Amino acid sequence: MHKPHLFILTGASRGMGLAMAQQLLRPGHALVCISRHSNAGLQDAALASGVALEQWQHDLGSANAAAAERLQAWLETHSAIALAGGAGSAAPSPLASPFASATLINNAGLIPPIAPLSASDPAALAQGLRVGLEAPMLLCAAFLAATEGWAVPRKVLNISSGLGRRAMASQAPYCAAKAGMDHFTRCLALEEALKPHGAKVCSLAPGVIDTDMQTQLRSAHPAAFPDAPQFASLKTAGMLTTPADAATRVLAWLERSDFGTHPVADVREP
Template identity: 60%
Template sequence: MTTTRHLTILTGASRGMGLAMARQLLTPDLQLLCISRRASDELNELAKKKGAALTQWTQDLADTGGAAARLQAWLETLDTKTLQSATLINNAGVIPRIGPLEDCPPEDLANALRVGLEAPMQLTAAFLRATGAWVEKGWRGPRKVLNISSGLGRNAMAAQAPYCAAKAGMDHFTRCSALDEARREHGARLVSLAPGVIDTDMQSQLRAGDPAAFPDRSRFVELQRQGQLTSPDDAATRVLAWLQRADFGTQPVADVRD
């Protein structure tokens, strides 16, 4: 008897909400591929305890073409008879030096846009190509892409041009690709989801910004002081619950707080 599983691919799984999502996704009925700069021994041990199928790649997502080619080649090797569904979660992102755009080193700016925008686009394209070929051969499992966006993609903030631009681009390419997939029979469903304000290393980085270069720093300090930050575990639960909504994809740009 063939064992069938749900396939999920998750980027940025080594820390923060990504790590929390990976922990929650480790179940016997799911096959999980994590793509991060480093592998997690914790996830390997947890997968063994839970009897979950886990693969971890150490991959620099700034190598966007290499990451996408690797993903597509891997997807093409899978036996679709063992898969009930396929999901890609683009979670990885980078905040470069906090300050006005002209103060951001060119290499940091390029890296933030590669990891935060180009990589999700390349990985989504590879995922849609490979799984679209499955559909052409008769596979009928649901296909989903969940892009982890941010309120900063929808609201401008001083000293955050690279990150805001990457997330705004993520929102808009999700809208465009959702329109493309809606024209196809058995097309994939896509959502760019803002997960709320989460207590992660990224928040620590923002609170540590130079007040002279980052006029909104006090806002992030107050969010922590007033206990308004969501824990990575709670945020992961809310994001993964969104994936299971019956109306997933009908609103391609969304916020968990809606």
């Protein structure tokens, strides 16, 4: 029996995250989704396609440590089962893996209420940084620690943003979270390159997508957000990518033979 390819995806209940989850429901895959809410349609699609799906409900703005701890325990349990399964052989491999490959996709994110930093709510700032930066770091740490002994391909795909590389007024927490994601991914790439079975990692900007975040940006009052007209014009000019098309492009990048060669990238690059 062939081992499945494991995908762990955050923010899978809507938008591009949901589109990625739907496209990952293919034979030979196993999918774990971590979101504030489960998606009944996704569960139905998994049953119809015969793909193993788990949906864990965690609010990464308040329970990101719990999500990381659950992920690490879940992976270690599966690893122990794989080792036990080889106990009858003469020399069970310490690199036994229950999956053919393992991939973590940190997609969850949010934009706090749009305002200059001086007018921002401290609780909203903290929540934005927990979801956009702290949670991906904790989940990466848990994933890499629990799978370090697996001699199978392992990947981490962090969904970044052009705003992590371009400053914008009234977007300090979101820009800071995505810039931090880019830079900690660079650090991960250096660390994993030193290991015999190191993971390939990339922080990828997915382009401009027609999601609730875009609605939030273009609907903001120009007095609070000077770039609101620019985002409105993207919608008017039809320059936004659909969540499904964006998901297709992101997952295609994940499958590239040179994935991880550049730890910070943009899906619009060749």
